[in-house]
Amino acid sequence: MASRIRYQLIGQQQPAPFWTLAAVAAVVVLAGLAAAAYMATVGHHITGMNNQVVWGVPHVFAVTLILAASGALNVASVGSVFGRVDHKPLARLSGVLAVALLIGGLTVLVLDLGRPDRLIVAMTHYNLRSIFAWNILLYTGFLAIVAVYLWTLMEPRMRVHSTKAGTVAFAWRIILTTGTGSIFGFLLAREAYGGAIMAPLFIAASLAYGTAAFSLLFLAVMRSQGRRAPEQLLSGISGMMGVFVMAVLLLLAIHFLTLLYTPGRHDVVRFLLLEGGSIPATLWLGKVVIGGIVPAVLLFHGATRRRAGALAAASIMVLIGGFAHVFVMIVGAQSYPLQLFPGREVSGAVFDGRAASYTPTAPELLLGLGGIALVVLIAMIALRFLALTPKHLPDEPVDEPVAAEPSAEDESGGGEEPAPAASHG
């Protein structure tokens, strides 16, 4: 061991901007809670949801955050499970962000329930035939497993178990995302979903969106300290995210091609890709161009893949693409009319034979944004009070003065760990 990795607390050196940002996040969280309370009081008729589009923008935010939660653990998994030692110092950040994202997503999901006050019912009555009930167990299990994993990373006496804990967390999150995808894949009534492919599609999506969310947090922390990330590390993360972004595009293409190959599904494909109002634009522009092709170029091109700015831009675009993707999968799929009498014209009082329109209202958007703000707030509090941030990364350039925060080793007891012997780009 050449040296030991030392960790630090964030926000001590410059508390004013740190707590200002945290306060802004808290205000948005409160606004989201107020929006949820308003929805719960007057009912969902003040949202854009209706008898056909029953899951709206809150679900889009919630599912995107939950997908990102699973994927945010990538960097930790790459370090603990796949032996990429240069990623290992970032495992704590990765684990904490995963927990924060999951809590943010679940909070939005719960507050969009018709009866959020009955959360205890959901925790005490399980219909084990329901994939939704499985997901409740998968989510709570994920929080517990990642908490143990973080413990093995931060407690020196437990460090010998970190690989085992990391492996369990890795396996669990793949199962978790399979469960999330299956929420949609198991819906035989909705023509836009394609059964088994929804699970791998959601796994790939989680890997992409989670890595993007992690990259933004990591780069923000580095920037706040005036530090530069090692180029090899940036290149590694860029390459990983680029592969995931391409995997999502590939699986999406296969999904639509499979639907196209089924004669009865041609209309739904035409709706989602060409004729469904804002849905095709969201898919093509939001997911394919902004969330797919452009970031893939940035992540793979030799001139940009080692640059923090390019990685940050690509990450923002991948997340925008993630929201667009989930919007199309949730809102687009519901907007397409159910086929009660395939091949015949129908009319009736509940969107029969016609596409539903959906325009989100302010309370829904505030609730979703409140979920994102909750993620930011949890992450900031964790950064402030837990030794998550490495003081210095292997191969980190030191050509600029480092505005280092005080070491956390005295406060946390878990403030340092053996540095990786070598890093692999």
Place this chain on the structure above:
Amino acid sequence: MSNEQRNDSPVNAGRRRLLGGAAALAGLTIAPGVFLVHASVPTRPEGTPASDQVRWGMLVDTNRCRVDCDACVTACREENGWEGHDRPETDAKWIRKMTVTERDGRQTSLPMMCQHCAEPPCAYVCPTGATFRRDDGIVLVDKHLCIGCRYCMMACPYQVRFFVHEPVASRSPNHPRGKGTVEGCNLCVHRIDQGVLPACVEACGERGQGALIFGDLNDPRSRISRAIAEYGAESVRADLELDTGVRYQGLS
């Protein structure tokens, strides 16, 4: 309660004798669009669990159902108190009239409501078990367990489940409703248990065209079973193999 027990009941035996004669007479003239008679509904004694010996079902004769008639819809709304707020996109419609137009222009009118599937996707996906299928085939929602997640609405192929989008102004004594929960046709379970036909079936017979038959699909002697055996019937989206309790004649 087993079939044998029910058949031994003097009330039912007497009712069967009376109706049996009428049915036999009517059966001689049975034809699509010509004959539909209300089925008898045995009372379920209080405290007795629903029996899987019975499978309640409904047969819709679309040949008799008229586009301009909504007697079934009005009766259901009055019976169960789901009048809306004049917001068509969010108001509940436990039963609605649909018009299906064939490629040759022929139009068919029919009521659409919960199809009371033997394999109900809504009940399978419900995380808390609030949506369940009673042993006699009726799909119900336990309003105390429904958390309003709306996954059942995503799963239902028929778009016949409704989320209560706003506070309920008036309450029907027959059916509890509550903002934030999901609801749908319950086949007028409160009437069935008292030996009375569902409101829609009764109204269709009295004010409509007599296009609805209600009865026990498990009993081959019931009118619904005999009508199905004689003239056939089909489920909407039969390809999904959900074994619906509501069947239609004259669709194809």
